Amino acid sequence: MKRCRTCGDNQPAAAYHKDASAPDGRRSVCRYCKAEIDRWDKIARRYSLSKEAFYELLDSQDGRCAICLKPMPRGTAVVDHCHDTGLVRGLICNEDNLALGFVGDGRDIPRIQRLLRYAEKYATDHTEH
Numbered sequence: 001m002k003r004c005r006t007c008g009d010n011q012p013a014a015a016y017h018k019d020a021s022a023p024d025g026r027r028s029v030c031r032y033c034k035a036e037i038d039r040w041d042k043i044a045r046r047y048s049l050s051k052e053a054f055y056e057l058l059d060s061q062d063g064r065c066a067i068c069l070k071p072m073p074r075g076t077a078v079v080d081h082c083h084d085t086g087l088v089r090g091l092i093c094n095e096d097n098l099a100l101g102f103v104g105d106g107r108d109i110p111r112i113q114r115l116l117r118y119a120e121k122y123a124t125d126h127t128e129h
């Protein structure tokens, strides 16, 4: 068993990636922690958003999707960013991220307005049938 430098858990050697340069041939951080570190590295590189800034933003949204306002379980929030400026617009759920993708990355406003008008026009309340 080996103690992970990051989470402090004792885990079997197989839980650590091989590292030829390490004294025991394994990394000092377990693969679960490594995956988590890589995830945040990717977010930091792609969106210039640190883990701390991510959780601050999520807190400011009350843990909810910026569009549908549904609570987002841990690890499911998608960083929505402007493809032109790279600036983070907010944290949204996967469904709304896909929906935005279908309407010009959320920038095809005329289409979104027509979509809204169309949806409103044909929306009927089925609850009272």
Ligand SMILES: [Zn+2]
Pocket: 004, 005, 006, 007, 008, 009, 029, 030, 031, 032, 033, 034
């Ligand atoms: Zn660990």
Ligand SMILES: [Zn+2]
Pocket: 065, 066, 067, 068, 069, 070, 092, 093, 094, 095, 096
């Ligand atoms: Zn949503």
